[in-house]
Amino acid sequence: MIKIIKDEPNHILIEITVTEANLDNSDLFKSQVTQLLDRHKKNLIIDLNSVDYIDSSFLGALVAILKHAMGMKLEVILVGLKKDVNDLLMLIRLDKVFKIYTNYNEALTHL
Amino acid sequence: MAARQFEFSNRIDSVTTVLKQILEFINDTSPTEIEVNTLLFKAKIITIELLTNSLKHSGSKSTLINISLDDKKLTITKLDNGNPLKLIADINSTADKVPVTNDILHTLYARAKTKDQIHFTYEENKIGDLLVINDIVEHFGLLIITKAADEFIYAYNHQAKENAFIVTINF
Numbered sequence: 112m113i114k115i116i117k118d119e120p121n122h123i124l125i126e127i128t129v130t131e132a133n134l135d136n137s138d139l140f141k142s143q144v145t146q147l148l149d150r151h152k153k154n155l156i157i158d159l160n161s162v163d164y165i166d167s168s169f170l171g172a173l174v175a176i177l178k179h180a181m182g183m184k185l186e187v188i189l190v191g192l193k194k195d196v197n198d199l200l201m202l203i204r205l206d207k208v209f210k211i212y213t214n215y216n217e218a219l220t221h222l
Numbered sequence: 223m224a225a226r227q228f229e230f231s232n233r234i235d236s237v238t239t240v241l242k243q244i245l246e247f248i249n250d251t252s253p254t255e256i257e258v259n260t261l262l263f264k265a266k267i268i269t270i271e272l273l274t275n276s277l278k279h280s281g282s283k284s285t286l287i288n289i290s291l292d293d294k295k296l297t298i299t300k301l302d303n304g305n306p307l308k309l310i311a312d313i314n315s316t317a318d319k320v321p322v323t324n325d326i327l328h329t330l331y332a333r334a335k336t337k338d339q340i341h342f343t344y345e346e347n348k349i350g351d352l353l354v355i356n357d358i359v360e361h362f363g364l365l366i367i368t369k370a371a372d373e374f375i376y377a378y379n380h381q382a383k384e385n386a387f388i389v390t391i392n393f
Contacts, residue, residue, distance in 0.1 A: 134274055135234045164266070166274050171360035181355050199267055202369050203362055204327045204346065208355055 112139050113147070117215075122154040122222055123147065124215055132162045132169040141172035145179050155180060156218050160191030165199060177209065186210065188218045224251035225290040230273055232284055237273050244269055244289055244298075251291050256393045264370040265296065268389050271363045272300040280304030280385070293393070295372075300387040306378040307385070313340050323359045326350070330365050339377040342368040 117124040125147070129136055148155060155176075159165075173189075180187045188210045192200070200206050212218040226247050230240045248265050252258055269287070276285040281304040288299040309332050312320055319333035328344050335341040342364060359365075368374045373390040 131238060133234065133237065133270075134277055164270060166270050167362035167366055168274060168278075170362050174355075174358055174360050178356055178358075195263055195266065198263060199366070202267075203365055207327065207349055208358060 112136055113143050115147075116158065118151070119153075122156055123151055124156045124158060126158040126160070127162055130161055130163045132159075132165040134166060134168040137166075137168040137172040140169065141175055144176050148176070148180055148183060148185060152183060152185070154186040154188070154222055156188045156190060156215060156222075158191040158215065159189060159196060160193070162196055163193065165196050170200075170203070170205065173209070174205070186222070188212060188221070190214050190218050223290070223292045225288065228287045228289065230276060230285040230287060232276050232280065232282065234277060237270065237277075240273065240287070241266065241269055244287060247289055248291065248296060252296070253291075253293055253393065261296065261391065261393070264391050265298065268298055268367050268370050268391075271366050272298065272387055272389070275363055275387070276300065276302055276304070295393060296391045298389045298391075300385075300389075302385050303383055304385060307340070307376055309340060309376075310338060310378050314338065319343070322364065323361065325358045326354055327358065328365060330368060335375060338380065339375060342374045342376070344368050 112128060113125045114128050115123060116126050177187045190212050191214060192211060210221065228240055228244055230236060245262055245266060249258060249262060252261060280302040282302045286301040290297045313332055313334045314337060319331040322330045322332050326347055326349055328346055331343045332340045344365060367389060371389045372392045375388045377386045
């Protein structure tokens with residue numbers, strides 16, 4: 112479901128390994144990432160480059176993770192969004208609450 | 223005018239297959255002069271949410287998705303025999319629009335169109351300097367459909383015990 116790509120002093124980069132981010136895996140994703148935040152207590156960069164489509168259940172999980180992280184005064188940054196995923200986040204204005212960057216290196220300049 | 227019916231078995235592993243069939247049909251039958259990529263994006267996110275809604279809430283064994291296109295619009299209709307939306311009871315008892323969800327980003331409203339028929343609308347809320355993340359809702363299905371569509375109606379047929387979600391996208 113998720114793979115840790117980098118574990119740096121002030122952040123962790125993870126990649127979502129599924130192509131369909133949906134009802135089938137949203138609860139697992141939420142619990143795995145929440146546990147990761149609790150364990151590492153670091154800012155989180157989530158790379159969605161493998162994700163072809165995302166449904167409302169998974170968006171709900173992302174928002175729940177963001178709330179959890181902000182309660183710990185940590186940031187959640189999304190990178191590598193495909194066009195349809197980015198367009199969906201913009202449609203429901205989640206680009207106003209998530210920091211979204213093209214790629215990991217760009218995200219680093221804002222951490 | 224083109225129309226076709228697709229059956230969804232209410233299994234998560236069938237979502238991609240049914241979605242692909244529906245998008246191929248829309249791509250093949252939509253008028254040549256329209257911007258098909260925008261239409262396919264809207265049809266994709268609406269269909270995913272309709273199918274997800276069936277997986278989560280319908281309680282029926284299968285769902286029918288009717289797709290029809292004419293020279294002015296695409297209509298996506300989802301039919302199932304699951305439990306009716308609980309909103310129906312609230313909406314039938316008032317002439318006013320009822321907020322379904324409300325946060326700093328949007329208010330989603332339901333209003334009675336006729337008896338047992340709900341029309342969904344939304345307003346984008348003004349975001350202040352203080353972004354209160356904890357207020358943001360975690361249920362986006364109805365909002366996604368309402369924002370991607372030009373018209374989104376839910377109707378319940380008591381005699382047939384049938385739910386109908388009727389979504390229109392104008393060209």
